[in-house]
Amino acid sequence: MTFLERTTDARRFRHCEGDIEADYIYTSGIAGERFFVALRDDGRLVAVRCDACDLAYLPPRMFCERCFSELTTYVDVPREGRVAAVTIARVDRSGEYLATPEAWAFVTFKGIHGGLVHRLLIDPERARAGMAVRVKVKPRDARVGAITDIEGFEPAGSPK
Amino acid sequence: MTARISKWPGVELSAADLYEGKVTSVRFRPDAKYAWSAGEAMTRFLEELQAGRLIARTCHKCERILFPPRMFCEECFRPNDEWTYIHDTGTIETFSVSYLDKDAKRITEPILVGVVSIDGASPKMGMMHYFGEMTKDDIHIGMRVKAVWKLPEERRGSVLDIRYFRPLREGEP
Numbered sequence: 001m002t003f004l005e006r007t008t009d010a011r012r013f014r015h016c017e018g019d020i021e022a023d024y025i026y027t028s029g030i031a032g033e034r035f036f037v038a039l040r041d042d043g044r045l046v047a048v049r050c051d052a053c054d055l056a057y058l059p060p061r062m063f064c065e066r067c068f069s070e071l072t073t074y075v076d077v078p079r080e081g082r083v084a085a086v087t088i089a090r091v092d093r094s095g096e097y098l099a100t101p102e103a104w105a106f107v108t109f110k111g112i113h114g115g116l117v118h119r120l121l122i123d124p125e126r127a128r129a130g131m132a133v134r135v136k137v138k139p140r141d142a143r144v145g146a147i148t149d150i151e152g153f154e155p156a157g158s159p160k
Numbered sequence: 161m162t163a164r165i166s167k168w169p170g171v172e173l174s175a176a177d178l179y180e181g182k183v184t185s186v187r188f189r190p191d192a193k194y195a196w197s198a199g200e201a202m203t204r205f206l207e208e209l210q211a212g213r214l215i216a217r218t219c220h221k222c223e224r225i226l227f228p229p230r231m232f233c234e235e236c237f238r239p240n241d242e243w244t245y246i247h248d249t250g251t252i253e254t255f256s257v258s259y260l261d262k263d264a265k266r267i268t269e270p271i272l273v274g275v276v277s278i279d280g281a282s283p284k285m286g287m288m289h290y291f292g293e294m295t296k297d298d299i300h301i302g303m304r305v306k307a308v309w310k311l312p313e314e315r316r317g318s319v320l321d322i323r324y325f326r327p328l329r330e331g332e333p
Contacts, residue, residue, distance in 0.1 A: 013203040014317060020192040027173065028184045036184040094191055145184035 028145075031060040034074055040145040043137040045077035047112050058114040080156045081109040081116075083131040088124045103127035107135075107153050119152030132156035201229040204243065210317040212309050216281050218244045227281035246280030248307035249328055253277050253286060257296045270296050276305055276325055292324035304328035 028036050031048055038046045048060035048071045055066070056075055064071055085106040091097055103120035105127065120127050121136060133153035143149040178185060198206060201217060205228055208215040216227035219240040226233065226240065233240045255274030261267050272294065277286035291299060292308065305325035315321040 013197045013199055014206050015195050015197040017193070017195045020194065021189070022192055023189045024187070025178050026186045026188070027178070028186075030171065033183055040184070145181075146186065 029062070031062045031071070035060050036145040036147075036149075038074075039137065039149050040143045043140070043143070043149075045116075045135060046074045047077050047109075047114075049073040049075050056112045058109065058112045058116065077112055078109050080132055080134050081107040081153070083120070083127070083129050083133055083153070084108045084115060086120065086127045086129055088127065105131075105133070105153060107133055116150075118147070118150055121152040121154045134158075199231075201231045205229050206317040206319075208245075209319065209321045210315045212248075212312065212315070212321075214246050214248055214278060214280075214307075216244050216246050216278075216285070218242050224282040225280065225285070227278055227285040228287060244280070246278050248278075248309075248322075249333070250276040250278040250286060250305055250325070252291070252299065252301055252303040252305060252325075253284065254301060255291065255299055257299070272296060272299055274299075287319070289319070289322060290324035291326075293326035298327070306332065 027033075034048075035046055038044045045058070046060060047056040047058040048062075049056045050064040050067065050069065050071055051073065052069055053064055053066045055064070056077075057064075057071070058077055060071070060074065062071060063069070083105045087104050089098065089102045089104055101124045103122060103124040104117065105120045106115055106117050108115040116135075118135075120131075120133070132155070134156045136151045136154045137143065138149055138151055173183060177183060197203075205215055214227070215229055216225045217229040217231065217240045218225050219233040219236055219238075220242075221236040221238060222233060224233070224235065225244055225246065227246060229243070231239060253275045255272060258271045258273060259267055261271065272291035273288065274291060275286050275288050277284050289307075291305065294303075304327070306328045307322045308324055308326050309315070310321050310323055
């Protein structure tokens with residue numbers, strides 16, 4: 001082999017395979033804790049308000065990105081939101097094909113800066129930006145204080 | 161300076177707090193797989209070890225015999241030219257008497273390790289390995305040694321296919 005020839009498959013050589021045990025525990029932080037505790041205990045979504053900038057942030061954070069003041073006023077997010085963007089997932093996060101495609105959406109709420117990305121609980125064929133949706137949370141005993149406590153977003157008009 | 165600060169800002173959390181779920185958190189293990197290739201030269205080197213031989217690469221320009229083998233001459237800055245078998249005997253260049261094992265545990269019988277420059281390769285070209293059949297008092301720089309190989313069926317294409325280097329006996333080539 002000359003230097004200019006390229007090895008295209010390094011696995012034909014002797015090689016060792018492994019996986020890196022890079023386990024981690026990521027805590028939610030002060031503002032994140034408020035968000036997840038409200039979600040777990042009350043099934044509620046909260047945002048944090050900056051009165052100086054007249055803005056509410058979702059997900060909540062400790063500091064205002066515009067004026068850098070510390071934020072301590074938590075407010076409820078409206079039950080209904082709107083799909084700002086939608087995508088159809090055909091593979092899972094490890095690249096395996098899903099049995100049925102899933103719709104995922106970025107949902108925004110009136111008067112709230114930011115939004116949430118989650119599953120759209122409808123037929124992916126029907127998923128459209130602009131849809132009015134409502135958050136659907138898991139029953140209390142299934143909630144653990146994680147983003148998966150939210151089952152997804154369902155059309156706003158659907159029966160509860 | 162830190163002595164004057166009795167209470168640091170922020171929230172202190174212990175490992176137990178995390179495991180008991182005192183705060184919300186996400187636990188995750190990334191699917192971080194890898195395959196580390198030995199490459200062209202090292203693959204041949206390992207295969208030859210399994211066959212009980214040491215192999216080097218020769219550069220025709222500087223006429224050096226490179227060991228451990230690599231496909232590129234770092235002196236001439238060009239791909240080198242051919243494979244060359246070398247001997248399994250050599251000379252101790254440097255050594256250590258270690259009272260720590262591989263896991264850094266203290267041991268009473270020392271492990272002898274060091275670099276052997278291999279006969280047939282260019283001067284000072286060699287490999288690191290264990291030394292055996294000698295004591296910490298016998299071992300010295302310049303000592304002539306020979307590889308002790310594992311049995312062919314025990315070899316795995318690893319540098320440990322050589323068990324260790326022992327002193328070269330009188331009359332041995």
